[in-house]
Amino acid sequence: MxxxxxxxxxxxxxxxxxxxxxxxxxxxxxxxxxxxxxxxxxxxxxxxxxxxxxxxxxxxxxxxxxxxxxxxxxxxxxxxxxxxxxxxxxxxxxxxxxxxxxxxxxGFEDLKINYKQSFNERKKQWEAYAEQLKSKEKIAIIGGGTVGVELAGEIAEAYPNKKVLLFHNSDRILSPLSKGASKKAHRVLSELGVQIILNTRATIEENNNSKVVIDNSGKRHEVDIIYKSFGxxxxxxxxxxxxxxxxxxxxxxxxxxxxxxxxxxxxxxxxxxxxxxxxxxxxxxxxxxxxxxxxxxxxxNGKKTKPYKPIKGSISFITLGRKNGIAQLPFIRLDFLASYKQKKDLFVTDILYKS
Ligand SMILES: Cc1cc2nc3c(=O)[nH]c(=O)nc-3n(C[C@H](O)[C@H](O)[C@H](O)COP(=O)(O)OP(=O)(O)OC[C@H]3O[C@@H](n4cnc5c(N)ncnc54)[C@H](O)[C@@H]3O)c2cc1C
CATH class of the missing domain: 3.50.50.60 (FAD/NAD(P)-binding domain)
Incomplete structure (x- = not known):
């Protein structure tokens, strides 16, 4: 053995x-x-x-x-x-x-996993984060990569009355994907009410009493909560x-x-x-x-093993709220496939509940 x-x-x-x-x-x-x-x-x-x-x-x-x-x-x-x-x-x-x-x-300091926490402690902590978000009005998300974009979509859709600001340091969100994908994400998030601030290396001023994000033009955005999504x-x-x-x-x-x-x-x-x-x-x-x-x-079993063949090119399934999304395959975008990720509850059941 x-x-x-x-x-x-x-x-x-x-x-x-x-x-x-x-x-x-x-x-x-x-x-x-x-x-x-x-x-x-x-x-x-x-x-x-x-x-x-x-x-x-x-x-x-x-x-x-x-x-x-x-x-x-x-x-x-x-x-x-x-x-x-x-x-x-x-x-x-x-x-x-x-x-x-x-x-x-x-980034995401508040949401980070603490390795010492048990299942129950993590569950309670997450419920507390969710409760905290519910009570806040102005939300800043720093980083318009996959995670920042998905988070902006979820918050803006669930809470249409909150002000969601998304800061990104290049001229388009989801910059590693095709221009068409960036354009669609920008449009859908804007329709959900997200304010997208591009070409900005945001500076953050945070203390117990206030949270401010300063954009490249020097404009100060006072917010209640900041999510940093830095890779x-x-x-x-x-x-x-x-x-x-x-x-x-x-x-x-x-x-x-x-x-x-x-x-x-x-x-x-x-x-x-x-x-x-x-x-x-x-x-x-x-x-x-x-x-x-x-x-x-x-x-x-003494049998011949097989090499792993990497998937070439970019492949990403990105949700934009619960009803919209982008499915970028190596040479083509087939966004209807994003709805598959939505229907499959983001594949969570497959990973955690199927053998
Ligand atoms: C917010 C977010 C959104 C994402 N969205 C998508 C998506 O839509 N689709 C998609 O396919 N992928 C997505 N990803 C990427 C995906 O989550 C990762 O690629 C995937 O989790 C990698 O799996 P893994 O097994 O390599 O590592 P992980 O799933 O990160 O697991 C690593 C495990 O190792 C443990 N560990 C760490 N250090 C040690 C140590 N020293 N000793 C023992 N154990 C240790 C950790 O506790 C953890 O359980 C997303 C990631 C994030 C953070």
Whole structure:
């Protein structure tokens, strides 16, 4: 029997475990190392902040209800080829491991995950955020990328009387996507009442009594709440001692076409943390998890493994409130597909409630 450890029980980690757990006790001894006792779908959270009691109920689920594997609630702090040191000072050994520790949002300080919180504490905290938002009039969102745009759409649609300001530092929101996609997002958000302020590197003045966003023209926008959406930091610190030459200049893990760390055949790295040349999305973390689980099972059975084929070009499904959206595929936009994401409750049920 081979010992396998999965580090990180987010979208990629849970998906790989769903596939591997069928072989538990027979071919595999499986352990998950994840500090939290729950999984939360990041893209559901933007809707959960305006609908914490109904939709918000679905977006977070206890790990023990999804997979039945040994779960150590700790963080990986140092990785070796066949063992790992955790932040509870425990050392665990393995034959194979999969790293799926993802990334952490920069900004969104108030909404950030606290690794020590339990499922119930996180649920209460989120309900409190939602209550706080309900009571505020003027909302500023800094950053017009996918997250800022989706959040603006959710808030403006749920609360038509609130003033929502979206600040972005280039000449169009969703700037990595096609001009047509930016134009549509701009139009739909404007129709929902969002005021979009482009070409501005917003300066924030915040203290206990007031919150002000200053745009490039020097205009001061007094607001009640500020959401900062500044992209992500990749969680790969635990590789810095033994595998520093396996991290690229974006802090991503260098992997081969089988998603194994270059030159280290017993360690796979999937999802946001690897340097696979494709956009970082939950749907693609799941695709990588499926390929990895299948290759590990093939390896156990002495069969030939298959490389992972990255999706080339941009692919994004962006919601603009509950009724509208953009579906950008590698060479074409098929926005009607965005309604599929809406109908499938943003894929939350597939990830958390289906085996
Ligand atoms: C607000 C937002 C909106 C998004 N919208 C979309 C969307 O619409 N569609 C889409 O497909 N994608 C979307 N994404 C991207 C998607 O969420 C990520 O690509 C996906 O979650 C990556 O999966 P992952 O398994 O690599 O990492 P994650 O899902 O982030 O999971 C990482 C896990 O590792 C754990 N962890 C971290 N450090 C350690 C450690 N040292 N030891 C052990 N465990 C650790 C964390 O607690 C976490 O559970 C969005 C992301 C955000 C933040």
């Amino acid at each position: 081979k010992k396998i450890v999965v580090f990180g029980g987010g979208i990629g980690g849970i998906s790989v475990l769903k596939k591997l757990e069928k072989y538990k006790g027979d071919k595999l001894d499986i352990t998950l190392v994840e500090p939290k006792d729950y999984v939360e779908v990041p893209y559901g959270m933007l809707r959960a902040i305006v609908d914490p009691l109904d939709y918000g109920k679905k977006v977070r689920r206890r790990i023990s209800e999804i997979v039945k594997v040994r779960h150590i609630q700790a963080k990986l702090v140092k990785l070796h080829k066949n063992k790992a040191i955790l932040d509870n000072d425990q050392t665990i050994t393995f034959d194979y491991c999969i790293i799926a520790t993802g990334s952490t949002s920069r 992500n930091v990749i969680n790969t610190d635990f590789l810095k001692n033994n595998f520093s030459n396996k991290i690229d200049n974006k802090n991503q893990i260098k992997v081969n076409s089988y998603l194994q760390i270059e030159g280290v055949e017993n360690i796979w790295a999937i999802g946001d943390i690897n340097n696979v040349p494709e956009i970082k999305l939950g749907t693609l973390a799941i695709r990588q998890a499926d390929r990895t689980a299948s290759n590990i099972l093939k390896t156990l």
